[in-house]
Structures are given as structure tokens and as C-alpha cells.
Amino acid sequence: MLRGTLRTRRLAAVGLFAVVVMVPAGGARAGLEDELGRSEVRVLSAPYPLSPGVTVTGAALPERLERLGYQRIHDRPERPGEFFWGLDRFWIYRRAHDYDGERVEARLLGLELSREDGTVLGVIDADQRPVAAGGEGVWLEPEVLAESLTERRARRRPIELAQLPEHVWRPVLAAEDSRFFEHSGLDARGIARALLANARAGKVVQGGSTITQQLIKSRDLTPKRSFGRKLSEAVRTLEVEAEYDKEEILQAYLNHVYFGHLDGVGIYGLGAAARAYFSKAAADLDLAQAAVLAAMIQGPNRLSLVRHPQAARERQVWVLGRMEELGWATAGEVAAARGKTLPPLALSPPAPRGDRQLIAWVAEVVRLEAPDRFEEGRGFLVETAFDAALQDAATEVVETHLADLRREHPRLKNLPLSAAVVTLDARTGEVLVHVAGDPADPDDAFDRVRQARRQPGSAIKPLVLLEAFGDCNDDPLYPARRIEDGPITLELESGPWQPTNFSPTFRGTVTLRDALVASLNTPFVRVARHCGFEPTALRIRRAGVPLPEPAPPAFVLGAVETTPLAMARSFAVFPNLGERVRAVPVRRIARPGGSLVAHGRSGRRRVVDAASAYLVLDLLRDAVARGTGQAAALEGFTAWGKTGTSDERRDAWFVGGIGELLTAVWVGVDDGTPLGLTGSDAAAPLWHDVMARVAPSRPATAIERPVRVTTAWVQDDTGLRVRPHRPGSHEDLFRRGAEPLHRRLLRADEPVPVLR
Incomplete structure (x- = not known):
């Protein structure tokens, strides 16, 4: 009865302003949080496809769902935001969301599982009917990677109001809007009460704005203050109150309210604040913790738990007093909460959703494709190709790997060791993972994936073979071709060049296959001389590595500079059977309402015939199975790739893939200080650990042998x-x-x- 009365009152108030609330085409009402997103910047991950061929654990499905705020239950879900893992079914009630300019409705999806190992065998709907894998909406909704392209923000951890204990959200109402469930969005009584309380206290202890007003203000990107804006805010407040339930408004507020900065990262939403300040989920906060977070809302930086704990504590005591005064907590509960000592805090450094370099890359793409919207600070939606879960997993792996290298090799302990990892879907060029430095350094903004130009060493040798197996002066070579591994001298304008192997010894006559597997140098110099240095360099340029013109002969041993992204892009030629792709970080840029601004630029171009590319791919499988890349071998998968080590062991590389999932790894020091480690030592193990997370998350793809092989x-x-x-x-x-x-x-x- 109360709900109906409130709704009638709100509708009447809106009528005074002659406001028309617009409903999306088709009559479907988008959620309030979706509507709020239409007036701001949102950078989204790619949706995760629900495809047969992966296992539940390999795809980390429960973890992916929990990241999205889904609740695990013990039976088939009955409402969006729930999932159930049974013996031979994995049910997901996928939430409604917007993607690719369309409204994707909530849907119950079932994954049919093998009882042996949990492999997904197929996808069914609520009526047990098969659903085409990769079909419309057969995915998990995207995650929000960032809500600003200029400010670092912590990962938002969405909460469901229905899943929060009352003692967690009531303090927010006590602090900010105690009559929230009684007013219609604008509260004259609340304003009068706040003025009186502030006069008595001699300082601001209460605000006059309702939670709905605060929500509207926080989402308005226009900084100018004017009477017109105030009137507009009032009208929009009444619109929201008329269209949405109180619970939905409160949930949206709790998911968007600002809780200050910690370690230079903005914290938005109660879920993120609970994790950042207390290392726990919002639902697990006790009354004392919930009250102090509610206390911070009035002045998140002035009342910071970290910088001004005494001020935060005083405000918390006031909030608890309001809880008792309003009858929302007993005297005993309030006394117990006041008696709790909060510091020292269990702080969890709020790693931003997506690293700085990744978001900077997205910003560059947006600035290029939508310069007017970017420069004017207007809202837009960016749908990226990144896999948020894999991005976090790879970031964790890189941080652990660099720490392990420092521990195992004392000489590296005080060096600014760094790494770059980039993972592509070779078929499309879409970038799934981008880790561009040491995650332990929050101030690192240099993008080593795209901007660090380093010598790839022997990692370039597979690209040399593209010409060798292709045209090669009308005398193409083949994997079993016998070639000499021995001293060689080339007379150059600068003087004689006498390349040697990494090991000072020579093996005599070897096959070209074994020369790559063992990463021998002198056979590859002979190959390039046989095919022509310039035709070989031209082929490598076409594959995506920008060699100088003319290229010095030492390019065949990787004595040229390039980036990890260029190496990854060029190696896509192998699983793509001769075609290169453009790296695609962004799929789509849209206006906040979803209408298209620009598509991501993709494209493929043939570099060499399919047979030649496949022959190199086969040699790269051997390099992992029995060669310098053995540290990259991953149980249960057929990996392919090549190590690289630059002169004086300054740079360590591994570039390769599993099927069409391709990852390039570089480890080194920015100033070129020698690592003293090879690609086999420092890069291949990191590649292994990254791909151990990446490969099981996608269905295995077989690369068919071309008919000309x-x-x-x-x-x-x-x-x-x-x-x-x-x-x-x-x-x-x-x-x-x-x-x-x-x-x-x-x-x-x-x-x-x-x-x-």
C-alpha cells in the first residue's frame, strides 16, 4: 500500500512539470544503471562467449560470474544474476544488458556438461532446446573496464541491494537521506532539518540533497552551475522517481557513489569501497565498517579513512547516533559498533580495472575515431576486444613472474625489471590481453607492448623462413633441406661480418628444421643470402615488422628494433596461413545511447602462400616440443613458438601460440641493462604461465593443413x-x-x- 501511494505521489509531482518519461522502443524498460550509463564514458570488455569445447574450470566460469556480481545458488536459477553448477548442467540466468547497439534481454541458458571432466558439450535454453553456439546473446555480459579515460578508477564491484544485510545499507540512508522511502525525490522537510542541524552544530553535518538528487548530480557531466541546471536536475530527479522503484534507485546510488582515492585510484561504489578499505565483500561488512563508509560519502577525501581517520571516526559516531535515533539500530548495537577500533585497516590496493597503458591505448583510438566527442568531453561507449578476466589473470602472472626472477637471480633484485605481454586472436586481430610493464609499479605509464622498441634476437627467424619456403629466388627451400652450420664471412661496406652461434661451437651439416629448433645462427645467414637479403627483408616488412630500408644483413638474427605488438601481429601470419591482421583493441565506439560512431579498424592481407606459412608453423611446433622453447610446452595443448635473446642477453622473448590464440612476451630492462638470461630462461616460462590461463578459456582450434602441403x-x-x-x-x-x-x-x- 505504501509503495502504491509513493508511486502515485511521484507521478503527480512529475505531472506538474509536464515531463514525459521516454520508454525504449519495444516497450522494454532499461534498468536505471543502464540509463545512467548513457550520459557518461564507459569502456567495456568483450562479452565472454559461452561455447562448447571448454571446461567449466578451464574457462573459470564461476569466477567470471562472481566478478559480474552473480550469486551462486543451489538449484536452477529463477531470476537474472544467479547461476547453478550441477553434475551435468551449468545454469546461468544471464542479465539483460546493452551491447553492439542492441538491448540483449535477460535469458536463462544451460550448459550441458560432460560428467567426466566438465567439458561444455552444448548450450540449451530454458525449455531444454539447443541454442546455436556463438549465436545472438549466447555470452556473458561485458565488464566495465573504465569509466574515465583520464582518471584511474578501481574496478567497480556491483552489488545487489537484495543481497545486502540491512545494517550495511541503512547507515547510508542515516547519513545522507533518512526520509528516502517517504519523499518523492525532492524533500523540503529534509532541507529544513539539515539547515537546523547544521546551525546547531556550527558546521555541516547534514546535506539537503536527497539520494536521488545526488545520483543525478554525480552523473551530470556538465560542470557549469546555473538556475537552469538546478531546475533540470529537479525535473530529472522527479523523472527518475516516477520511472524507477526506490530499491532500484538506492542500488544505483550504492553502485556509483564516490568513496575517495586510495593510492591514486578513484573508488566508486560500495562494493569497491568495501574491498579497498576492508578487503571484504560489501555483504560481509559489520555495522561499524558500514557506518564509517557511509560517513565518508559527505566528504570522501576530507573524511578519508587513510588520511584523516579521526575526522572519519567522528563522522562515523554521528552516523551511528542517527541509526539509533531513527530506530534502525539498538542502543547495544550502536555501543558495540562505537567501541570497535577500525585501524589498522585491512587495505587492499585498489588495482584499477584495466592498466593505465591499456586505457591509454583505448583513449588514443577514441581520439582518432571520434575526435569531436573526445575533445568536448561528451559521453560515449567503447566496446573493446579485451577479456577482463584474462587481463587480470595475466597481470597477476606477470607480477608473480617478475618477483620470482628477482628472488631467483639476486643480480636482478635492484633492477627495474619489466615485461610486456600481448595476446591476440589471430583470426581477427582482436587484442584479448595487454600487460605493458611491471604491475607492481602503479605509476608506470609507459606502454612496452606498443612503444618499447627492442631487438627480438632469434624470435625473428621464423619470419626469415617465409621467404625461404616461398619464392626464394625461384629455388624455395623446405624443412628437410641440408644446410651448413659453420663459420661464414660476409663482406659489407662497413667491413667483414662474421656471425657466430649463441654457442661458440658449430654442428656441421644440419636440416633447416633442426637449425630453427636449436636456434642456430649461421644457417639463417646462409638462407637469407641464398634467397636475397632484400627480398627476405621485404617479406618480413609485409608480415608486420617495420625493418629499416635498406635493412642491415644482421636483421636475419634479430639485430633490429621492433615492438612486442609488431612481433605478435607478424606471427599471426602462421596460424592464418599466410595472412596478416591489424591489431584491434576496440570493436566499436558508440554514443551513450548506443548509436554507432565508429567501428574498430580490422583487416587481413596476404603476405605469403598458405603452404609456406604452414611449413613454418610446423617447425615452430617442433621448437616447443624439443627445442629452445620447451619451457613453453603446455600439457594438453599443442603449442608453437620461438624464443629470442638479444646481444649480451639484454632482451628475452617468446612469441607463439596455441591454435589461433597468439601471445608475445618480452622481459627486460628499459635502459638495456643486460638480464643475463635467455628467452628460454625468462620469457618462455612467463608465456607458459599466461597461456595456462588463456588457452583453456577458449575452444581449441585445429589449423588445417593446406592442400599444397x-x-x-x-x-x-x-x-x-x-x-x-x-x-x-x-x-x-x-x-x-x-x-x-x-x-x-x-x-x-x-x-x-x-x-x-
Whole structure:
């Protein structure tokens, strides 16, 4: 009865202003928090696809849902925001949300599971009917990565009012709007009461604005104060009160209210504040903790728990007194809460949602694609390609790995060690993960993924093979081709160049496959000389690594500078069977209401034929299985990739993938101080740990062998073709039409072909 009376009163008040509340097309009413988002900046992660082929634990589904604020229950969900993990079903009542300019309605989805290992076998709807994997809306809604492109903000931890104990949210009403459930949005009695209380106290202890007014003000991006703005705020306040339930308004307020800065990071929402100041979920706060957070709202920095604990404590005592005065807490409960000593706080440094470098990249894209909206500070929505859960996992892995390196290698202890990790979906170029420094340094703003130009060392060798297996002066090579590993001298304008191997020894004659697996240097110099240094450099440029013109011959050993992003993009040529992609951090930029401003720029371009790319990919699998990349091998997956170590062991690299998921890793020091570690030591283990989180989160993809790739048996010691299964022979891959000679076609006294 009370609810109906309040709603009627609010509608009548709105009528005085002749306000028309607009309802979205189709009659569906968006949630208040969705509506609030229409007037601000929001940077979203990509939705997580619910696809067969992953396991529940590998995809970290419960953790992903809990990040989104879903509640785990013990039976099939009956309302949005709940999930249930059964023996052979995983039910998710996915919430309604906006994405790609459309309203995606709430939907109950069931994942059919294998009882053996929890593998997702299929997706069904509420009526047990199959749902096409990858179909419309078969995903988890995006996370908010950032709500500002200029300010660092902590990850918002959305709360559901219905899941909060009353003693957690009541202190907020006691502090800010005790008549919230009685007024219609504007509270004349509250203003009069606040004026009287402030006069008696000789200072501001109460405000006159209602919670609804505060919510409207906090979401208004216009800083100018005027009578017109005040009137507009009043009208919008009444609109909100007429359209939305009180509980929905209060929940939106609790999820958006500002709680100050901690370690330079803005904290917005009760969930984020509970985690930042007390290292716990909002639902687990006791009365004393809830009251002190409510106390901070009036002046989050002036009443900071960290910088001004005494002022915060005094305000908390006042809030508790109001709780007792209003009958919302007993005298005993208030006395117990007042008697609790809050400091020392269990602070959890509020890592911002997305690192600074990632958000800076997004800001660059927005500035380029929507310069007017960006410069004028207007609201917009940015739908990125990033996977928020994987981003956090990779950040944690990088921080742990760098700490481990410092602990295991004392000489690194005092060095500003850093790292870069970037993960792409090779098919689309979409960037899933971007970690561009040491996560332990919150002030680090340098983007090593895009801006650090370092020597890749042997990580460039697979790109050299693109020309070797392709045109190569009309004499293409193949994996079993015999090549000399020995001293070599090239006469250059600057003088003779005598490259050596990482190890000072030579192996004599080896196959090209073994030369890559063991990362030998001199065979690759011979390959580039055979194919032509400039055609080889041109092919690498086309793949995405910007070599100088003309390129010095040492480029074949990685003695040129490039970025981790360029290396990742160029290695996409291998799983894409010869096509390069553009790196895509942003899928879509839209106005706050969802209408399109710009799409992310994607595109593919052929660099080499599919057969040549596949041959290199096969060698890269070998490099992980039995070569310098063994530290990257991941149980249950077929990994491929290549280590790299620059001169004097300054830079450590590993670039590779699992199927079409591709990750580039660099570890080093910005000023080039030698690490004393190789790519096998410092980069491959980091790649392994990152991909151990990334690979299980996506369905495994097999890269089909092109029709122009064939097999043949070759003699181990000559590389010539022989009959199948002949002793001392093995089967290898070849590009059709570029197979080696058959052994019987050579005279007995004719020398075996070796590239020298």
C-alpha cells in the first residue's frame, strides 16, 4: 500500500512539470544503471562467449560470474544474476544488458556438461532446446573496464541491494537521506532539518540533497552551475522517481557513489569501497565498517579513512547516533559498533580495472575515431576486444613472474625489471590481453607492448623462413633441406661480418628444421643470402615488422628494433596461413545511447602462400616440443613458438601460440641493462604461465593443413627422398612441387646437395 501511494505521489509531482518519461522502443524498460550509463564514458570488455569445447574450470566460469556480481545458488536459477553448477548442467540466468547497439534481454541458458571432466558439450535454453553456439546473446555480459579515460578508477564491484544485510545499507540512508522511502525525490522537510542541524552544530553535518538528487548530480557531466541546471536536475530527479522503484534507485546510488582515492585510484561504489578499505565483500561488512563508509560519502577525501581517520571516526559516531535515533539500530548495537577500533585497516590496493597503458591505448583510438566527442568531453561507449578476466589473470602472472626472477637471480633484485605481454586472436586481430610493464609499479605509464622498441634476437627467424619456403629466388627451400652450420664471412661496406652461434661451437651439416629448433645462427645467414637479403627483408616488412630500408644483413638474427605488438601481429601470419591482421583493441565506439560512431579498424592481407606459412608453423611446433622453447610446452595443448635473446642477453622473448590464440612476451630492462638470461630462461616460462590461463578459456582450434602441403620420406643423412619407412629415414612436410630429389636419381659419386 505504501509503495502504491509513493508511486502515485511521484507521478503527480512529475505531472506538474509536464515531463514525459521516454520508454525504449519495444516497450522494454532499461534498468536505471543502464540509463545512467548513457550520459557518461564507459569502456567495456568483450562479452565472454559461452561455447562448447571448454571446461567449466578451464574457462573459470564461476569466477567470471562472481566478478559480474552473480550469486551462486543451489538449484536452477529463477531470476537474472544467479547461476547453478550441477553434475551435468551449468545454469546461468544471464542479465539483460546493452551491447553492439542492441538491448540483449535477460535469458536463462544451460550448459550441458560432460560428467567426466566438465567439458561444455552444448548450450540449451530454458525449455531444454539447443541454442546455436556463438549465436545472438549466447555470452556473458561485458565488464566495465573504465569509466574515465583520464582518471584511474578501481574496478567497480556491483552489488545487489537484495543481497545486502540491512545494517550495511541503512547507515547510508542515516547519513545522507533518512526520509528516502517517504519523499518523492525532492524533500523540503529534509532541507529544513539539515539547515537546523547544521546551525546547531556550527558546521555541516547534514546535506539537503536527497539520494536521488545526488545520483543525478554525480552523473551530470556538465560542470557549469546555473538556475537552469538546478531546475533540470529537479525535473530529472522527479523523472527518475516516477520511472524507477526506490530499491532500484538506492542500488544505483550504492553502485556509483564516490568513496575517495586510495593510492591514486578513484573508488566508486560500495562494493569497491568495501574491498579497498576492508578487503571484504560489501555483504560481509559489520555495522561499524558500514557506518564509517557511509560517513565518508559527505566528504570522501576530507573524511578519508587513510588520511584523516579521526575526522572519519567522528563522522562515523554521528552516523551511528542517527541509526539509533531513527530506530534502525539498538542502543547495544550502536555501543558495540562505537567501541570497535577500525585501524589498522585491512587495505587492499585498489588495482584499477584495466592498466593505465591499456586505457591509454583505448583513449588514443577514441581520439582518432571520434575526435569531436573526445575533445568536448561528451559521453560515449567503447566496446573493446579485451577479456577482463584474462587481463587480470595475466597481470597477476606477470607480477608473480617478475618477483620470482628477482628472488631467483639476486643480480636482478635492484633492477627495474619489466615485461610486456600481448595476446591476440589471430583470426581477427582482436587484442584479448595487454600487460605493458611491471604491475607492481602503479605509476608506470609507459606502454612496452606498443612503444618499447627492442631487438627480438632469434624470435625473428621464423619470419626469415617465409621467404625461404616461398619464392626464394625461384629455388624455395623446405624443412628437410641440408644446410651448413659453420663459420661464414660476409663482406659489407662497413667491413667483414662474421656471425657466430649463441654457442661458440658449430654442428656441421644440419636440416633447416633442426637449425630453427636449436636456434642456430649461421644457417639463417646462409638462407637469407641464398634467397636475397632484400627480398627476405621485404617479406618480413609485409608480415608486420617495420625493418629499416635498406635493412642491415644482421636483421636475419634479430639485430633490429621492433615492438612486442609488431612481433605478435607478424606471427599471426602462421596460424592464418599466410595472412596478416591489424591489431584491434576496440570493436566499436558508440554514443551513450548506443548509436554507432565508429567501428574498430580490422583487416587481413596476404603476405605469403598458405603452404609456406604452414611449413613454418610446423617447425615452430617442433621448437616447443624439443627445442629452445620447451619451457613453453603446455600439457594438453599443442603449442608453437620461438624464443629470442638479444646481444649480451639484454632482451628475452617468446612469441607463439596455441591454435589461433597468439601471445608475445618480452622481459627486460628499459635502459638495456643486460638480464643475463635467455628467452628460454625468462620469457618462455612467463608465456607458459599466461597461456595456462588463456588457452583453456577458449575452444581449441585445429589449423588445417593446406592442400599444397604434402609429405614425403627422406634419408636422415642426405635429405633426399627415399621409399617410405626405409631404415635411417623419416617423414617430413613439403610444399607440393618443391620436394627434394629422389636418392636414386643421383649418381653414386655425385655430392649430396647442401646449402653452403
